Amino acid sequence: MMVLWEQPVIVGHSISNADGVIQAIDEPVATLLQRHRDQLVGISYISITHPDDLALNLAKVGALKTNGQSTRIRKRYIGGKGDVIKMEVQVSRLAGCDGGLLIGTLSTIDDDQDLDYGPRRLWRRAREFLDIMHARDEILGAELFADHAWTILLLTYVAEAEGRIASTEMVSDHLSLSRATIERWLRVLQSKTLIExxxxxxxxxxxxxTGIDKVERLLDQRLAIPVA
Incomplete structure (x- = not known):
């Protein structure tokens, strides 16, 4: 069962360049972030994002396609007074000069809704799945199991979440499979529009x-996903 959220209340909007440096921001958003607009314009959103939420935030923004589908990010900001401020940001990447623009629509999150159900929780669960699968293979023998597609998706998801680059070589080493075998699985995943x-x-x-959304949908299931 997916986690269901209350409808967020839109506070305002922000415009950043392709590197995440804020170019314009609505006054209500600045006020919620405990700053004035002129204190926010010219700085990167990275500098005011809670460090525990930064890796997945960067991964989701990095996956955005120009003039493509937007992504929703639930995250924490560090306010100007040092408070932790929970917000939801719907981000789109639009074409423009110097790499384009990031357009954000920022909304409030009810304090009763624990942000641990968001990006950090999903990243942690992905790591837990990989650890369980590794232990399973070590104890029972990897030759008994053939969930290579799911492993590739998890490895790529975790790498993106941690700001690393997943590679065919890394996946091949992890699964102890030949590069040719991994490349065949990648073609299958690409045909399903899960891997670029x-x-x-x-x-x-x-x-x-689509791959991010579907992996996160699986990670967000309350019932355990079989790993054997």
Whole structure:
């Protein structure tokens, strides 16, 4: 069962450049963040994001396609008075000069809604699945199991969440499978629009937005997902 959230209340909007440096922000948002607009314009959203939420925040923004689907991020900011402020941001990447713009619609989150159900929880659960699967393979033998597609998705998701780059070589080492076998699985995942096509000469794996959404939907299930 998916976690269901109350409808958030929109506070305002922000515009940042492709690197996340704020170019404009609505006064109500600045007030909620315990700052004036002129204190926010010219700084990166990274500098006011809670450090525990930063890795997944960067991964989701990094996965955005220009003029493509937006992404929803539930996160914490560090207010100007040092308070932790929970918000939801709907972010889109639009075409423009110097790499384009990031457009954010910021909404409040009810304090009764624990942010641990958000990005940090999903990242932690993905790591737990990988740890369980590794222990399972060590104790029972990897030859008994063949959940390679799920493992590839988890490895790529965790790498993106932690600001690392997943690669075919890394996945091959983790699964103790040949590169050719991993590449066959990647083609299958690409056909399902879960993994972006790998660019020639660049060994870097990235989930599509559909891939991120579906992996997070599975990670957010309250019932345990079988790993055997």
């Amino acid at each position: 096509p790998v660019r020639a000469g660049i060994d870097a794996l990235q989930l599509t937005q």
